[in-house]
Amino acid sequence: MLLDPDGRPTAAGALPPVEDLVRGYAGMVVARRFNEQASALVRQGRLAVYPSSSGQEACQVAAAHVLADGDWIFPTYRDTAAVVARGVDPVETLVLLKGDWHSGYDPYDRHVAPLTTPLATQLPHAAGVAHAARLRGEPTVVLALCGDGATSEGDFHEALNFAAVFRAPVVFLVQNNRYAISVPLSRQTAAPSLAHKGVGYGVPGEQVDGNDLAALLTVLSGAVARARAGEGPQLVEAHTYRMQAHTNADDATRYRSDEEVAAWVARDPLVRLEAYLRAEGALDDARAATIAADAEDVARRTRDGINEDVEPDPEDLFRHVYSRPTPQLVEQLAMVRDELARDALAAAPTRQEAGR
Amino acid sequence: MSTATLRTFLLPDLGEGLTEASVVQWLVAEGDVVAVDQAVVEVETAKSVVEVPSPYAGRVGELHAAEGQLVDVGRPLITILADGDGAGAADVPDAAGSGAAGEREGEVYREEERAGSGNVLIGYGTPPPAGSGRRRPPRGALSAVPDRPIKVISPIVRRLAREAGLDLRAIRPTGAGGVVTRSDVRAAAAAARAPVAPPGDAVGGSAGVSGGVSGGPSAVGASGAPGPVSSGGSAVAASAAGAEAGGVASGVTSSGGERRIPLTGFQKAAAAVLTRSRAEIPEATVWVDVDATALWELREASRTPGDDGPGLLAHVARFVVRALQEFPVLNARLDVERGEIVVPGTVNLGIAVQGELGLVAPAVLGADALTTAALDAAIREVVGRARAGRSTPAELSAGTFTLNNYGGLGVDGSAPIINHPQVAMLGLGRIIDRPWVVDGQVVPRKITQMSFVFDHRVCDGATAAAFMRRVAESIEHPVAAIVRL
Numbered sequence: 001m002l003l004d005p006d007g008r009p010t011a012a013g014a015l016p017p018v019e020d021l022v023r024g025y026a027g028m029v030v031a032r033r034f035n036e037q038a039s040a041l042v043r044q045g046r047l048a049v050y051p052s053s054s055g056q057e058a059c060q061v062a063a064a065h066v067l068a069d070g071d072w073i074f075p076t077y078r079d080t081a082a083v084v085a086r087g088v089d090p091v092e093t094l095v096l097l098k099g100d101w102h103s104g105y106d107p108y109d110r111h112v113a114p115l116t117t118p119l120a121t122q123l124p125h126a127a128g129v130a131h132a133a134r135l136r137g138e139p140t141v142v143l144a145l146c147g148d149g150a151t152s153e154g155d156f157h158e159a160l161n162f163a164a165v166f167r168a169p170v171v172f173l174v175q176n177n178r179y180a181i182s183v184p185l186s187r188q189t190a191a192p193s194l195a196h197k198g199v200g201y202g203v204p205g206e207q208v209d210g211n212d213l214a215a216l217l218t219v220l221s222g223a224v225a226r227a228r229a230g231e232g233p234q235l236v237e238a239h240t241y242r243m244q245a246h247t248n249a250d251d252a253t254r255y256r257s258d259e260e261v262a263a264w265v266a267r268d269p270l271v272r273l274e275a276y277l278r279a280e281g282a283l284d285d286a287r288a289a290t291i292a293a294d295a296e297d298v299a300r301r302t303r304d305g306i307n308e309d310v311e312p313d314p315e316d317l318f319r320h321v322y323s324r325p326t327p328q329l330v331e332q333l334a335m336v337r338d339e340l341a342r343d344a345l346a347a348a349p350t351r352q353e354a355g356r
Numbered sequence: 357m358s359t360a361t362l363r364t365f366l367l368p369d370l371g372e373g374l375t376e377a378s379v380v381q382w383l384v385a386e387g388d389v390v391a392v393d394q395a396v397v398e399v400e401t402a403k404s405v406v407e408v409p410s411p412y413a414g415r416v417g418e419l420h421a422a423e424g425q426l427v428d429v430g431r432p433l434i435t436i437l438a439d440g441d442g443a444g445a446a447d448v449p450d451a452a453g454s455g456a457a458g459e460r461e462g463e464v465y466r467e468e469e470r471a472g473s474g475n476v477l478i479g480y481g482t483p484p485p486a487g488s489g490r491r492r493p494p495r496g497a498l499s500a501v502p503d504r505p506i507k508v509i510s511p512i513v514r515r516l517a518r519e520a521g522l523d524l525r526a527i528r529p530t531g532a533g534g535v536v537t538r539s540d541v542r543a544a545a546a547a548a549r550a551p552v553a554p555p556g557d558a559v560g561g562s563a564g565v566s567g568g569v570s571g572g573p574s575a576v577g578a579s580g581a582p583g584p585v586s587s588g589g590s591a592v593a594a595s596a597a598g599a600e601a602g603g604v605a606s607g608v609t610s611s612g613g614e615r616r617i618p619l620t621g622f623q624k625a626a627a628a629v630l631t632r633s634r635a636e637i638p639e640a641t642v643w644v645d646v647d648a649t650a651l652w653e654l655r656e657a658s659r660t661p662g663d664d665g666p667g668l669l670a671h672v673a674r675f676v677v678r679a680l681q682e683f684p685v686l687n688a689r690l691d692v693e694r695g696e697i698v699v700p701g702t703v704n705l706g707i708a709v710q711g712e713l714g715l716v717a718p719a720v721l722g723a724d725a726l727t728t729a730a731l732d733a734a735i736r737e738v739v740g741r742a743r744a745g746r747s748t749p750a751e752l753s754a755g756t757f758t759l760n761n762y763g764g765l766g767v768d769g770s771a772p773i774i775n776h777p778q779v780a781m782l783g784l785g786r787i788i789d790r791p792w793v794v795d796g797q798v799v800p801r802k803i804t805q806m807s808f809v810f811d812h813r814v815c816d817g818a819t820a821a822a823f824m825r826r827v828a829e830s831i832e833h834p835v836a837a838i839v840r841l
Binding site for chain 2 (some may be wrong): 037040043044045046048049134219245247248249250251253254315336338342343345
């Protein structure tokens, strides 16, 4: 911890440059507003589901900010705010949860892998991409995100082992928010910490206050730099807390107490950093207002974009599945075209009823 | 952008696969001005209580459901006279016409859920409900209907046929290889409709619905009536009848004098717990008559000018908690999978309460740490919240034992259903003056009957009887019991 919950520097080490902190603060304000907007959209029926990262903004923003343009990030379903912080369009970030035909953004554009819903499957992929980059002699570093629950999955262990054996330049960031949906950490592991899980594979592990952006930037940029320098993979465990329920389909009051949640409210990552920046004179009301306006703009664009209905083309069902479509798909496409042609013929007066 | 348009916000699925929600509380009133994303209503789903934000800015035109009312997903929730900056297609520009259609769709959806899948393909599906009025005789001679499987590929085709009340076997297939297509169904439907159906037919269903409601409140009231109500007209019934007909009506279907009243989400959840309890628990019941005169007098004597003192229920609750500490197995639950009796470290005393939506048993948490006076206050608080439908999920699920004061309903005895996963429940009948033999003399005494139902897997009758005797003796000799608490 470099900043205590009240925003006072601790003696633990030097703080990152203040401009990085201001940029990180702005990113966190956007992240929180984005989480709020997506949570509203899901309750308006515009998104099917939304797993909010409210409370985990420091992890989300730090993960995106420590990477260079050519680096890759591998997110989970809860890491939409990190994806936005990485520069992906906020609407495209959310369309997976809306059910658009293409389910997401172009991963190659900002080097952001798809949001992964199955637990931990993105970790071996991340290790593989890092290994490939090393074989090609590219300077790419990969940052792979996962939660505490994912550390119980086989893929987590395989990815650590593979990355260690091949010295792949990958940083595993575990956001330990203490619950895998409703399962508490105590039912997840008997290890002294999740950072310890690297020991058996020869991967150095480090723990960090996941609500302290300054500490996260320091620890993660160190890990990224070492990975880039050829020192192999690292495991970082960030201690944080999800302030909302797992998703809109979850009632968190059934498995955690109000007192516990209240204790984490006091450790809010935004409050801490804002207090520090204001004390340092790096943030004043005018700057804060600009940042808030930017966040509001992101929220408005998100809202407008998700509220816009895109007419699906039924033939898209058959595109992009195989580079050369199978005979079955060709036959099915012909059948759909036949139905649609009949509709168009039969339903001139009742076009909108006949479907698209 | 000042052109105002009516936007109706339909209740969305708030938690991955929910079909309904009940309105807990409106946070705005008709005529209020709301901003985009402002919370307008608090609803309760099977999963949690959720504040729903408005997708539109503008003036509130209409609230489509009364508090306490159940709304199906996809039905109108609130209509807003929007500023023109409206959102996309969650809205229907005109709410008036959409109501009936939405209702019919919900009905069809439910029927499809019941029907399962695929029965139409073979042609041996469930028969249409008698007199439903939604099916029409198919056009074309039935004798011409081929007695063979029908080629249908798309479930949409089956659905269209079902909606139109058509037998797929009677539709002429024109698709490749004799497959029935959507346009075939539409053509058949158009042919069937043109000469026969009176124009108002489709609306007939909803007219029948409102008829059902006007005759309905007493039945609704009977099932939902809170405790001390003598006859039908309970608060629940009154508010349901007074409300705009839509919500309650939405589910009530009527046909030839017989009415169908859908269970509310609460009732379904309660039914599941009750059924599970009766299916899983081999229960046994013991009962005993108790002379509560001494406790009654003690309770009267404990009144002071400023403080009424703990009620009878609190005294009994205190004795029960003490007895549970002596017989902890009755405060336990059974882990069948592991073959273990799980004894918690504390007593969370559940109190059966007739709440607004139905019977609940919220718990006084940590009841074993409370004095009789503190227990009295805690019970009043928990019961008050439950009656208002404001129990916390923790209260509703944390109980380790339930005390059921059904005497409040004016009855002497009951063999209540254990509140699974608990293993026992103590019931209290009404306290009335009865002739009683004391020291060879027949005298009037305050008598109550207590029942005790327990899970025979966790203990035998001897333990249950001993527990019950302990409580009974505490009631009969309260001073001796209190000094030993």
